[in-house]
Amino acid sequence: MRKVRVGIAGLGTVAQGVLTLLGRNHQLILERTGLSIDVVRVASRRAKEVDLLGADFSTQLSDLVTDERVDIVLELIGGEQEAHQLIQDALAAGKRVVTANKAVIAAHGNTLLAGDQGSRLAFEAAVAGAIPIVDALQRSLVANRFRQLLGIINGTCNYMLTTMELEGISFDEVLARAQSLGYAEADPSFDIEGIDAAHKLTILLALAFGARFEFDKIFVEGIAHITADDIRYAAELGYRIKHLGIARQRQSGLEARVHCALVANDSLLSHVDGVANAVALSADAAGDMLLSGPGAGAEATASAAVADIIALAGSTDTRETSPQGAEAIQRDQDNSTSGETQLLAMDDIESAYYLRIPTLDRPGVFAKVAAILSDSNISIEAVIQKEVKAGKEEVFIVILTDTVAEKMMSATCNALGELEDVVGSIVSIRVAPTD
């Protein structure tokens, strides 16, 4: 029997999930792995009525670093600055660190994972909860070159979009419900504006494509502009609207973007509903893979954190636990970012588009719209034109286009908006890439 002694920073939901999980499955883990995971210290600003499994309690985070018994620090305090400091200090003290903190990894991954130290830092719990996507990218699929990654990586957004579709209710109604169910925070902006998803995509991009951790270079849009109308029209066209993190290897560089997209009904990803997360990968050898599961929750996140503890407790090879981090760092130090890992500007991506154009119900309007698209060399794949509702002069022209350059589509939408018959803002939603 080997032992590993863990110090936990934080006593919030996830930390409590870890304590519950270790309390319940300590013996099972020992039988399976030969490892006894012993929590020796918990540090948190305030004590709570929680079973600490016999661990000492501190109000000072620094006690975890100075406690010589602690082999592995499990960082679960959240936030950015204080957590970053703790991780740095623990690594500098020679400890191994497990974190669920996507913001810290997304912002500081380049330095935290640099060199040998990177092999002592594990972060499976930072991306998509219990889904073993970090392990898949670092180990199981490490022999593959990736073409594309599409991720439903924010459970709040997915719950809200799924519920809007199932019940035909508005964004504001579903937000209120998500808040009452605890799926959305009182200030929901972090989730619904896409920031959380962008943190995760930053990490996935580094692991799958060897890109630098550069959160601020990811294009981000949220879900607040999606209406029940758009969800319904998308369904008529054979699609569902999902909030995605998208990474694609193109010849000229890497696409990295977070936004809502139409996902075709015949893809498995389109059927990932509610608060579930999923990552769909296209790899040169493995083909098309999908990993799905709970993206958040106390014990789901704890499951990933405890797996990291077990992996770090057993690892002796400095390259093994963080090979792709190592790759990213190598590139960083060389200062020779290759074309392949350079992020493309949003203007340089290509996508098919869903357009909803509010127009007056007059003869010839569709012809004018079609002429503008034709002038821009944009092919129309499908059209829906809806009857006018009683007493309304407005009609929606809904168009699904073929693939077109983002820059061209922006210009075309501007041109469409200048038509006299167009009587409101044009909604444009990208279609998720399929290859």
Add this chain to the structure above:
Amino acid sequence: MRKVRVGIAGLGTVAQGVLTLLGRNHQLILERTGLSIDVVRVASRRAKEVDLLGADFSTQLSDLVTDERVDIVLELIGGEQEAHQLIQDALAAGKRVVTANKAVIAAHGNTLLAGDQGSRLAFEAAVAGAIPIVDALQRSLVANRFRQLLGIINGTCNYMLTTMELEGISFDEVLARAQSLGYAEADPSFDIEGIDAAHKLTILLALAFGARFEFDKIFVEGIAHITADDIRYAAELGYRIKHLGIARQRQSGLEARVHCALVANDSLLSHVDGVANAVALSADAAGDMLLSGPGAGAEATASAAVADIIALAGSTDTRETSPQGAEAIQRDQDNSTSGETQLLAMDDIESAYYLRIPTLDRPGVFAKVAAILSDSNISIEAVIQKEVKAGKEEVFIVILTDTVAEKMMSATCNALGELEDVVGSIVSIRVAPTD
């Protein structure tokens, strides 16, 4: 840079996939993992016009064992006896072994994985191709107790059932097509009778539930009895018919069975189509997970085998690479199989059922059927009774039952079969468990 020297047994499809993958991505793997994978010898009965990446060629498998340069033997010859012998010999010679051979692991896992030797044998490629299910069970989800595992683990069966549904064609038609496309062998019995799926389920059962590798104790049914009618009626009831490997932890023991089942449309598993495989897991901490991808194919299988090579090349910990194998073996050596890991007899399982009862179109038939079900205490969840086709006296009564003991359902079907108005054999298909 570390080096690992590999000897490959076999030169069939998967072996060629490994050579192609290593030829293409050798540098990528080196950058990511710091490991150079060098193939030093390939052994196969016959030479082929294939790029051996500079490896020596032998017609004797034993050359792989005696070649002192070989660190890892990659067994890809298939079959059972010869492959088993090679794996044993290579392990006895102190080498590490990677195999894609599900039959050998399912039949000989208890001895091959026993003791320290188990840590030198990896078999991710033996189950569900590129899907990292072995790694998930051994590492990523190792802190979890599993409640249930449902797997679409035979691509041939899934292709055939999907195509029967999409095109409404018969079993014989789709079998011919699957054979012409190379999705089914000339002798398809291994796949369509469920043997292949049972091999894989045996392995999953050992990994997830610590059961012994006992292939011969798994209940197995194939897909040949499924008709286009059943697929259509199932769809009307909100289900799709999939060929599943099912493992469930019950209070009284473990269920382990391979058969066709109705899978509810609102589950992600029901949307896994064509030759794809998928494993859905219910775990106490991680919750409901699904891993999907190609279950076969040269490079998909190669992706898993190469990942195993990399993991074995880096591993120094004897428990780490095969913790759950170690658990199963421990139980084996103790000879103290606990109630939890005892396989339940098929009579002792419980399931909901789909029944299709061919009856004469006479008044009162349904009442008689309902009375027999009621006498057996079987609740009816849904009923479809179809109009008679012109010129036919026969009508199908289709019933979806509540959960009932297998033994009771067998007896009830016998009783139904004795009704004068029942004019053919009753088709019964289990419904996949949902919890």
